[in-house]
Amino acid sequence: MSAIRTRALSKDYYVGFWRPRPYRALDNLSIDVEPGAVFGFLGPNGAGKTTTLKLLMQLVFPTSGEAEILGRPVGDVTVRRRIGYLPENPYFYDHLTAEEVLDYYGRLFGMSAAARRQRVPATLDRLGIGAERRLALRKFSKGMLQRVGLAQAILNDPEVLFLDEPMSGLDPLGRRDVRALILELRDQGRTIFFSSHILSDAESLCSRVAIVAKGQLAAAGSLADLSHFQVLGWELVMSGVPPTALDALRSRARRVQAIAGDRYVIDLPPDGRPEEVARELSGAGATLVSINPLRETLEDVFVRRVAEVGGGARR
Amino acid sequence: MNAARCVAVAVFRESIRDKVFYNLVLFGLLLVAASILIGQLTAGQDVKIIKDLGLAATSIFGVFIAIFVGISLVSKEVERRSIYPLLAKPVRRAEFIVGKYLGLLLTLLVNTGVMTLALYVILFFLARGVPEPIQRAWDAPALDPALLKAFALIYLNLAVVTAVALFFSTYSSPMLSAIFTLGIYVVGQFNADLKNFDRIVDSPAAIAVAKACYYVLPDFSKFDIKLAVVHGIPVSNMFVAATAGYAALYIGALLFGAIVIFSRRDFK
Amino acid sequence: MTRAVAGVGAICCLGGAVVLHAAQERWSPPQVDRPELLYVRSPAVAKRTALSYGAISADVYWIRALQHFGNERLAPPEHVRNYGLLYPLLDLTTTLDPYFSIAYRFGAIFLGEAYPGGPGRPDLAIALLEKGIAAQPGKWQYVQDLGFVYYWHLRDFKAAAATFQRAADMPGAPSWLRPLAAVTLAEGGQRSASRALWQQLAQSDEDWLRSSATLRLAQLDAMDIMEAWRQFRRDRGITPPVPNDPSGTPFVIDPATNDIAVARESKLFPMPGQIQSSR
Secondary structure, eight states, X not given: OOSEEEEEEEEEEEEOSSSOEEEEEEEEEOOEEOTTOEEEEEOOTXXXXXXXXXXXXXXXXXXXXXXXXXXXXXXXXXXXXXXXXXXXXXXXXXXXXXXXXXXXXXXXXXXXXXXXXXXXXXXXXXXXOOGXXXXXXXXXXXXXXXXXXXXXXXXXXXXXXXXXXXXXXXXXXXXXXXXXXXXXXXXXXXXXXXXXXXXXXXXXXXXXXXXXETTEEEEEEETXXXXXXXXXXXXXXXXXXXXXXXXXXHHHOSEEEEETTTXXXXXXXXXXXXXXXXXXXXXXXXXXXXXEEXXXXXXXXXXXXXXXXXXXXXX | OHHHHHHHHHHHHHHHHTTGGGHHXXXXXXXXXXXXXXXXXXXXXXHHHHHHHHHXXXXXXXXXXXXXXXXXXXXXXXXXXXXXXXXXSSOOHHHHHHHHHHHHHHHHHHHHHHHHHHHHHHHHHHHTTSOHHHHHHSSSOTTOTHHHHHHHHHHHHHHHHHHHHHHHXXXXXXXXXXXXXXXXXXXXXXXXXXXXXXXXXXXXHHHHHHHHHHHHSOOGGGGOXXXXXXTTOOOOHHHHHHHHHHHHHHHHHHHHHHHHHHHTOXXX | OOHHHHHHHHXXXXXXXXXXXXXXXXXXXXXXXXXGGOOSSHHHHHHHHTTTOHHHHHHHHHHHHHHHHHHHHTSOTTSOOOOTTHHHHHHHHHHHOTTOHHHHHHHHHHHSSOTTTSOOOHHHHHHHHHHHHHHOTTOHHHHHHXXXXXXXXSOOHHHHHHHHHHHHTSTTOOTTHHHHHHHHHHTOSOHHHHHHHHHHHTTXXXXXXXXXXXXXXXXXXXXXXXXXXHHHHHHHSSOOOOOBOTTSOBOEEETXXXXXXXXXXXXXXXXXXXXXXXO
């Protein structure tokens, strides 16, 4: 049984006042997520990611098609006890504190007072919300609200987690914490479905991804399959490069540029073997600062996928 | 219905934190100031006037709360998008609506209850020191238990207005909801005139429409027994019961209607 | 709850509400709204705008009526008194609250009051009282007040007696109304009947009614004194010195009629029988 399943899920919004015209926000989406997977739902802004999540939470109703969570249709209220949801840019209640919001949601889950007394502080601790838990939420920064959002998503120990842009609004420390949390949950055997428009998040966390753009599914599969995240080149940053070595470089590199003092950015072609160049330059007395692959953007992937498959990509 | 109860308690708590109950301070000040000043002005009618003022103020303050808080019950959650995490919990949409309604009813109950008590306290102090024969000549005693009937009907009135506000706010913007609700409240006051439309207007179509409106729109003038109670004219329990039944049925219709609308609403 | 169930529920409840509404209409007529009082003039407009706050609006108009009357009556002697607003204000008060008995009774006494003490419009007093009687047909006090207006301000003793009789016939009327009717009918215009009436009113619970009655009794005493003075002059043929009236101010001799009269400055002025319109 899949944890999450959609079949030909579509959603039309009607725009225009006098003669409303349908705007297809999601077109025939069919995906399958196995239990225990970390599934990345990727796409540029406006691709239909949030619409899909709302359809799964039944915040909006599909124009056609169906969706299931844990084998039950999406409208089933009992299933909601076993799932957690983090909306994009979450907002709760100004007048409540973090503790009170979690307690409220805990009651809605049907947790006993004893269970709430135990779970609420534990969850707040896990998300790194300390003394602020007694402050009214109106005083919280965006990053703090994101943490509260994650807290209420995991409060009921869900089997399946739905996260809409979980890294949004977080500073690097926060992003690292969330990444660690997701991995921890994965290790506990939970299913995680998250949407993002940042590719690097998917790369470090996901076992499978789907790419949507303009409401359509462009690609789906494991990361290994989608090896079309091709490397377009390498960017090597070295410091202390002796001027003699520089000239030798210029034949192999597409571009060599000096930045600040004696640091150089060396732009190598995809087959430029940056580890060799680094070794050689280190041998000559330079110090390695960083090696970064230059990849295709998601737009490039989508465009290429569509071009590869031709008309058949439009389902 | 555990979820409905949770939501109701949350609404009540929000009312407290939003300082809705401060209106009671204003109410108290108003009654005290009036009872001090009015005694000088009105040739012995203080008790009647204080009763009128107390009942009228309870009704007006209550209607304001019913309309303005009633409208924001749903629309505030939708606007702020706090409804997204909420509806992802095991809460049916119908339970959400019922819970919100019951929460505001609770707030209004506490508000009206405190006002009732305050009025009785003021009347007690006002009537102290007035000689017995004069008290007997009043239309109704100062600490008249029939006032409770008037307060009960005021509360039912507020319950219906809240239901109207909630109904409109399930799909309209707050501004439109306020206008519609206020409009229905005002028309509902003049409901009796709609019935007598045939005396004023000649066109049979207009009369038919007016009569239809009279029967279908809520008749708020039913709930107003302030005049009768203040003058000691008895109000039958049958009447109160029938009016309560009318209120319950009308509220039921509005809540069911709100559920119908809200159940299929898309939250874009 | 499915949408269908909720939809059916909504229609059933609305239907039930409509049926109950209609049933209530048929079995118990509306409490306060009586068609006879829906005049098509400004009190009706006031009633509409007051929504269901007619009672407190009536109070406001009542306060204004009192203040208007008091301001005019207690103004310094140079002020030209105009009581034009008294009746409209009392009319508004009683339209907004048809059971506002004090307004009717106040109107009964003071609308008929001769100028400059009042507007001197007993006809308006009668109109107001008739309205009160229409609103509360069982209230004998209004009919008694009506009789009083006929008796005191209009000096129509036959009508007064008939009205007192009508009041006496109403359920709950006190037993002294019938003898009052009889006395009025039999003697009419005589001071003893008047005195009986005013003595009854001097025991009222309303302050202003009591003081009004006391004033009237003082006027009756003054009339007795004046009568005695005239009798003395007729008998002895000489003009005795003028005494003080019961309020302490000396009487004067009116040069035009060569008769004793109450001084203008006296509290007892104007005396009954000096009915002048304020129009």
